Amino acid sequence: MSKELIFEARQLTKHFGPTVALNKVDFKVYKGQITGLIGENGSGKSTITSIAAGMQPATEGEMFFQGQSHKPSSMIEGAKTGIGMIVQEQGTVSGLTVAQNIFLGEENKFRTMGIIHASKMNKAAKEALDAIGFTGVDPSRSIDSLNMQDRKLVEIAKVIYNKPDMLVVDETTTALSQQGRTIIYDIMKRMREENKAVVFISHDLQELMDTCDTLTVLRDGNLITTLEKDQMKEETIKKHMVGREMKGDYYRSDYDGTIDPQVVLDIDNITTGTGLLKNFSLKVHKGEILGIGGLSDCGMHELGKAIFGEEKILRGKVTHITSGDQITTAREALDHSMGYVSKNRDKEALVLTASIQDNILSAGIDKIANKLGVIIPKNRKAYVNKQVQELSIKCASVEQNVQYLSGGNKQKVVFGKWIGRDCDILILDCPTRGVDIGVKAAMYQLIYRMKQQGKTIIMISEELPELIGMSDRLIIIKNGQLSGEFARSEVLNENMIIDVMI
Amino acid sequence: MKKKLLALVLSAVMVFSMTACSSKSAEESTTTATPTEVAAEDAAATQAPGTSVVTLDKSWPTEKVLIGFECFDTTDDQFLAIQKYYEYLEQYFNFDVMYSESIASAEDELKFIENCASAGAKAVIGYYNVSGAEAVQLCADKGMYYWGGADKAIIYDKFADNEYYLGGYDGGNADYDSGYAMAKALIDQGCEKLVYTSGGRDFGIDFFIDRSEGFYAAVEEAKASNPNIEVIYDVSGWPGTDAFTADQTKVCDMEFDGLACSTTAAVWFQPLSTVGKINTVKMATMGSVGDLYKDFVEGGIVTALVYENEEVQFGGAIPAILNAVAGNGDANRNGGKAANYKVDRWIVTSADQYNAIYDKHSAGEYFVTAEEVAKCIVNFNPEASYATFEEVYSAKTLAAAVGQ
């Protein structure tokens, strides 16, 4: 069965100033296949697809699509030739309805004599949504009434509606719930059956191994190898990605789940303003890594916020036992040596347009200012550089804007912000999302080290493997209620937990 | 990178075109005017008694004198008329005027004076003055002459003996008289129901207050003999604002036969036409003789125009300044004190009078000619003195002028 080539990049090269993002890469995509692309941050995987989609031009090299020379000057041109792209970032426009978002820029299809027929648009939108299996959504609703995942599904509907010949899924699945992921897998399978092509970029090794027919590994802008299905083994892939053997354990190496009896935080019968948590109670013990898991809208994210004082609590209270004080605002939480890494990195954990330095300093001003409130440059530099070095934040200088960093480095800056404060209690919400393997490993070890220093970590995550791998105690929340609690053990596996989650 | 280069080139082009713009406008200051008619009168001037080596051909003063002119509204009719007159004089005398932008506050005024000093101006004409004595003091400190404000006690009293203060014309109670004259003109023409636009009176602006007082005083006097006379409505504020337009609409519904404007009557032409009252209402207004009112004066609609003739009122600045710069400042002075010769406003009440003025100006001629101006300047006329100023300016009433 000969495979037909749909897309080919020859000697594709891309320079960003002195940085070489792609180095003479020869990349082939075949019809009727799901081709996976994996690599660390900065390996160039997103660069290839963004050049193919028309987001930016290549520095050297050629591309061919469906046998023709392919040189799109804009995303619209790229889309016209038949390449559809779904990305990690938010692509819907606030303030419009679902239907308007799907047909953004194509309203003329529904325009007669200058008036746009909303009912026609809504009908077409419903068809588009049904086509991807996202039922139960009224297209005339405002997009703002949907949560992040559903908004992403609307984007997907938009892309699929245009019937692309080659679909690129760029690190989208990490932000999606199970429902969303299933929808994408179904779309990919369907495209394969229709003899079209899919390029699937993800950090999730397991997911790639399950869905892809071939897997291409990039490292430092070079194409290292392409593996067939039978060659895909976790260790092999990791080795190709990183370039050397990964030594040591990924998560913790111990299975000691003993919990100190001393309680540091008492969450007493709280009901949050969003209504997602109802009469929820929890005690957090000193020095434990408390994992919190569940489906994405079970209320665990709100719990994290509520503990930090960032979520309105209608009934009940959060008490910091050691001091006896109630925590109701972020300021109070900080004063009690608490820290919070938000799930929403770009919107809540970082000020994107600010420098690395300012972001790291922003939570630690009281730590470096002297009695008069004056910050001596020497202290400031020392504080920032300590974090940059210890976390190996890759940047040209600390004055660089955070928005130019890769996902992993951004997360390191967020960590640096809170670690610099030497918080006793750290709440982490999806701390390794959108972060590549190398950085993930570093973070897990950092978390474990903090535990060894006696700090308390609350880790909220949608990735079961990391919860199982890291927690001393793992609780599962379902529909705002505590649904299960597991102690750390070697035999703990995902199935046991999923039973309780759903 | 290409786009950025393009943007840089574009901005460079813009900046260079601005430089080109500026050198062009520097040449603009001398206007074109036909000097043919002037030549004959030219000869006459040089025959006048005196040593006159200097001629009216822009050769004197040998070094061009830069004069600053401070104004309140650069689009105002009167201001434009003054500009034209100075351009006429610039054909004969070697001076240049730098006009300010529309000055609003005291700081802007001082800023302008400082800029004049830096530009090398020798004098400033205070057509508008908001900071009172401060502006004059600043000029003096900078070594510039100040012309104007002779009818403002806070200025004249303080600086009368200061050599840098040239004084100017004294309009007396000009504004009060203007308001009075407008009311009187309308009443004499038979109007009984009057509407008055009071402009900036309610904002505390002096000359509007004075005009209003004059107007109402005349109305009160007239009431004694004719009790039917009354002011049925008083419109406050500036034309163009919503409040003014609202008032205007209201007035158009009323029955009246006389309208007096301390701002300008021009904004009433269209509304009154629309309601068909344009031929039944007589209008009196402050303003200049120009295109704006011509048709309406000829049509008998605007029956009284209180006109500050630019040559008589503001023309005297030029000879005074040129005298001072040449070192003959004494000739300007009234008994050792700054000049404060009286001038009258011209109250134009007929189309004949209006057209006499209009036609003369259209032909590029003026009632105070270059020769008469030269009479006040010592370098042309060694006998020039304060009396000459009075002769040339104070005596130039409407009757004297139009009788020419």
Next chain:
Amino acid sequence: MDKSIVIDETNSKSSKINYSTIISKLSPYAGLVLSIVVFQILTGGKLLTISNLQSLTNQVIITALVAIGAVYVFGIGCFDMSLGSLVCLGSVVGGMVAIATGNIFFAFLVCMIIPIAAGIIKGIFASYVEVPFFIFTIVLGMVINAFVLVILGKETTLYLENAVTPIKTFNFTEMTVINVLVLGGFYLLCLFLFNYTGLGIRVKMLGGNYDAAKQTGMNITKIKITAFLVSALGVGLAAFLILIRVRTVGYSTAVSTGNDVMVALVLGGMPISGGPRTKISAGIIGAATITVLNSGLAIMGLSTGTIQICRGIVFLAVVLVASFSYRTKMLPR
């Protein structure tokens, strides 16, 4: 340093020298230098005479003082349209006090206290009320203007001449020295507060991303009020300086200051929506640029129309160059 954490040393792709950011950072300075050079040439050297330089300090100081203080307010993302009116109010009430008491010190206190009180009100409003802030400031400006009219009553202008006991007139040199000292002092104070205390970082974060700023635990109300207080200092100083130099205050005082400040900030490279690119230098560089521009154009003796065209062109050119940094695309990850 724990070796096990350092795994991805090979990952150096995220470094990149951002030429566009450098251009946009330098463009305000370039604009100022260019303006000075161009106008020195066009005015035939009259721009930089000693006497005109002294005049320039008079002309720059009001806008500069208000603009430097305004950097804090715009920095936290609040658009303040009431600054000009506030200067007017401060000057007028200060003037009334000066005339009534003949005491320059009392006048100074009044000039400072009024804007400070207004600043606190603005800060409270910005922290607790949901109405878009700039609408509030527009209304505030109108209310203040009306109030000034009321308290002035029949007299449109107040002359310091009429003070009960004569108030010292400062001559040219004295005024220049005062200007330089006050401007320099205020600038250094603002620079210090911004760069050497936590205030600067907090202002930048607050303007950049409200949610992230809140999560760093800062006291948002306190920061907002502090920003308004700093701005009020600038306004008060400006009001006082107008009073003692011009010695004439009234309804039209500082009528163009509000606009001038906004133009100055843009010319100085300050992002109008605030955030992390806020810099104190914008206030003073921008004010200096406008002043050189206006003074140069006036000395050249151009007609009003030409002056306005030139101003517009320069403004456009500077904004164009300054907007470079907004156009760079991000590295895809």
